[in-house]
Amino acid sequence: MADTAITAASGPGTRAPVAEATGVSKRFGATVALRDARISIAEGEAHALVGRNGAGKSTLVSILTGLQQPDTGSLRFSGGPAPAFGDIDVWRSKVACVYQRSTVIGDLTVAENLFLNRQSDGPLRPIRWKQLRQRAEELLGEYGVAVDAAARARDLTVEQRQFVEIARALSFGARFIILDEPTAKLDARGIGRLFDKLRDLQEQGVAFLFISHHLQEVYDLCTTVTVYRDAAHILTAPVAELGHRSLVEAMTGEAASAAAGPASAPMTAPAVGAELLRIEDLTVPGACEDLSLSVRAGEVIGLAGATASGNVQVGETVAGLHRAGAGRITVGGRVVRTGSVPSALAAGVGFVPEDRHLQGLVSHRSVAENATLTVTDQLGPYGTVLPARTRTFAQRMIQDLDIKTPAAATPVSALSGGNQQKVVVARALATDPHVLVAIRPTNGVDVKSKEFLLGRIRRAADEGKAALIVSDELDDLRACDRLVVMFHGRVVAEFDRGWKDEHVVAAIEGVADTTPSAASAASGTHQHGR
Numbered sequence: 279m280a281d282t283a284i285t286a287a288s289g290p291g292t293r294a295p296v297a298e299a300t301g302v303s304k305r306f307g308a309t310v311a312l313r314d315a316r317i318s319i320a321e322g323e324a325h326a327l328v329g330r331n332g333a334g335k336s337t338l339v340s341i342l343t344g345l346q347q348p349d350t351g352s353l354r355f356s357g358g359p360a361p362a363f364g365d366i367d368v369w370r371s372k373v374a375c376v377y378q379r380s381t382v383i384g385d386l387t388v389a390e391n392l393f394l395n396r397q398s399d400g401p402l403r404p405i406r407w408k409q410l411r412q413r414a415e416e417l418l419g420e421y422g423v424a425v426d427a428a429a430r431a432r433d434l435t436v437e438q439r440q441f442v443e444i445a446r447a448l449s450f451g452a453r454f455i456i457l458d459e460p461t462a463k464l465d466a467r468g469i470g471r472l473f474d475k476l477r478d479l480q481e482q483g484v485a486f487l488f489i490s491h492h493l494q495e496v497y498d499l500c501t502t503v504t505v506y507r508d509a510a511h512i513l514t515a516p517v518a519e520l521g522h523r524s525l526v527e528a529m530t531g532e533a534a535s536a537a538a539g540p541a542s543a544p545m546t547a548p549a550v551g552a553e554l555l556r557i558e559d560l561t562v563p564g565a566c567e568d569l570s571l572s573v574r575a576g577e578v579i580g581l582a583g584a585t586a587s588g589n590v591q592v593g594e595t596v597a598g599l600h601r602a603g604a605g606r607i608t609v610g611g612r613v614v615r616t617g618s619v620p621s622a623l624a625a626g627v628g629f630v631p632e633d634r635h636l637q638g639l640v641s642h643r644s645v646a647e648n649a650t651l652t653v654t655d656q657l658g659p660y661g662t663v664l665p666a667r668t669r670t671f672a673q674r675m676i677q678d679l680d681i682k683t684p685a686a687a688t689p690v691s692a693l694s695g696g697n698q699q700k701v702v703v704a705r706a707l708a709t710d711p712h713v714l715v716a717i718r719p720t721n722g723v724d725v726k727s728k729e730f731l732l733g734r735i736r737r738a739a740d741e742g743k744a745a746l747i748v749s750d751e752l753d754d755l756r757a758c759d760r761l762v763v764m765f766h767g768r769v770v771a772e773f774d775r776g777w778k779d780e781h782v783v784a785a786i787e788g789v790a791d792t793t794p795s796a797a798s799a800a801s802g803t804h805q806h807g808r
Contacts, residue, residue: 374447384432598622628711696727
């Protein structure tokens with residue numbers, strides 16, 4: 279909480295703030311998204327905003343860009359009040375955001391993207407294409423962006439599309455740009471070129487708010503860092519005065535000397551059996567390279583990593599959602615054909631996807647139908663589905679997962695988030711799989727449901743299955759017997775039980791100089807992973 283937080287350090291010198299938020303609070307129903315938060319970004323500054331998931335970063339960005347109104351507090355840009363809510367053109371002249379997912383339209387040229395909805399001098403004036411391209415070339419040249427204005431945006435690299443988005447933001451007159459995970463899809467050389475470009479723009483007075491899960495990049499680029507935790511401002515300090523360990527402690531709320539948080543898993547070693555999941559030299563383009571991992575019966579293994587680490591794609595590849603470029607996956611000694619969900623199911627993989635709404639549930643169908651989607655071949659002869667068998671099977675799953683529902687026939691959309699997630703887990707377990715792959719299994723559920731779901735995964739392992747929890751949530755990872763941490767597509771650390779929050783967070787965030795203590799001894803050497 280903020281009242282027990284590290285005391286804020288001095289701000290970034292005497293330069294005037296190009297953007298500042300003071301006393302900002304925002305609530306969505308019962309959820310407090312921001313609590314009396316603040317931040318100030320100086321002209322020409324690269325200012326980092328860091329924090330764990332749920333810290334309030336995304337809500338602050340939505341308020342700074344005019345997409346949300348704060349419940350309390352004030353915003354100012356270059357000393358003046360924020361534009362009126364909904365006045366898009368004026369907001370664009372103050373602030374722009376370059377998101378991890380590009381907003382450049384692939385079928386349009388660079389010039390058309392730069393001046394989208396501004397191609398001509400008026401709504402009834404014809405577009406002068408030669409003049410439009412010339413304007414685009416002048417804009418790109420002004421900011422040193424080496425991109426052909428006539429090129430189709432879909433033919434650009436990720437790095438070039440980011441430069442186009444930055445140039446477009448500057449063309450509206452904005453001198454303050456928010457960069458949300460800008461390096462997530464760039465390689466090391468691309469990151470270096472992006473940082474060089476940002477430094478050039480800083481010399482022209484442009485300020486950046488840099489949001490990243492990779493803390494080493496904060497030290498490489500930024501002069502000031504602000505930490506949010508639990509929806510509140512915790513710390514603002516010069517980067518040069520804040521060591522890696524202190525920064526991680528501010529993000530986690532755990533002092534380096536403190537013991538690890540309460541563990542969901544018992545501290546005694548599990549009784550492990552035969553190897554049930556083996557990943558050998560797996561390469562998934564854009565996600566991981568030469569990754570190997572083994573999970574035995576009775577084990578719950580955590581595959582930890584931030585957004586761009588590739589851990590989610592690895593879990594999805596085991597479940598048959600992606601085709602591997604190289605390597606092999608075996609389940610119970612049976613080779614899984616990657617890119618084939620039926621092959622993964624047949625081999626004995628149960629899967630809890632990352633997003634239950636988009637990937638996990640058929641919202642207009644009943645609880646019974648959703649819980650039995652993976653076992654319809656068992657619910658009647660010759661490919662038929664008998665309603666009585668469906669109800670009986672579903673009722674067993676409802677009892678097993680303690681799903682609170684008026685009836686098996688109730689639409690799954692009528693259930694609470696926690697009970698919807700239990701339906702997804704029920705369906706994954708319905709096939710009695712050898713391996714359960716659960717991606718962020720407690721995302722968006724209440725505390726009681728979270729404890730139950732993690733306990734049910736543990737029970738599955740105790741019954742002789744293998745479980746792989748893919749997550750960056752520390753509460754999820756505490757349920758695991760062992761953690762494997764990924765960073766930019768490679769395994770960078772492993773931790774046994776007894777790990778401390780700051781060590782795992784440091785590995786997830788790519789901080790190279792934080793070494794685990796003996797209690798959380800890593801089986802491999804930490805490395806940056808790029």
